[in-house]
Amino acid sequence: MDPFHLIGRYFWAICLVFSLFNYLTARRRLNSTITARTEQAAIAKSYHQWFPIAGAIPWLVMGFGQIIGHTPSIWYYFRPQDFNPYVIAWLASVFLLSILFAVWVFAADGARKTREFELLSAIGIGMRSKKPIPEALIKLLAALGPVFLLLWVYLAVSMNAPTPPNVL
Numbered sequence: 001m002d003p004f005h006l007i008g009r010y011f012w013a014i015c016l017v018f019s020l021f022n023y024l025t026a027r028r029r030l031n032s033t034i035t036a037r038t039e040q041a042a043i044a045k046s047y048h049q050w051f052p053i054a055g056a057i058p059w060l061v062m063g064f065g066q067i068i069g070h071t072p073s074i075w076y077y078f079r080p081q082d083f084n085p086y087v088i089a090w091l092a093s094v095f096l097l098s099i100l101f102a103v104w105v106f107a108a109d110g111a112r113k114t115r116e117f118e119l120l121s122a123i124g125i126g127m128r129s130k131k132p133i134p135e136a137l138i139k140l141l142a143a144l145g146p147v148f149l150l151l152w153v154y155l156a157v158s159m160n161a162p163t164p165p166n167v168l
Helices: 003-033 039-067 074-078 085-107 110-117 135-159
Strands: none
Touching: 003 039, 003 074, 039 074, 039 085, 039 110, 074 085, 085 110, 085 135, 110 135
């Protein structure tokens, strides 16, 4: 089978594997840095559990659409103008999660918690350095998340990409 087809068909599964890897890596780092059984450690572990679960929701939505056959490959997700309900559900899940993250960052001191507990590493942003991420950058990413998604949808619709033929 051609690698282009495999990636197109199972991209959601690849993303779930990466989500699991990021979760396990972040969990191991958290366990090595937290030594005392404090209330802070319990809060950090809770966030490190829920962040990867939330990050996996769009890939589960995409996988469900592909498993039942309504979106045969990832390439259908580049055509939101077709109003496929699974593509719309995927976009809605990404948009809702980005809105929830932005609200949490700005209304519930989420930027400090994200920085303190290194939560971006739990969802795979790749920011795994010894130097903590500035709260201003976290706030900027949270504010721009929904905007970037809307820009992506606009560009995908404008591009009017054809979907490749289904080869199963």
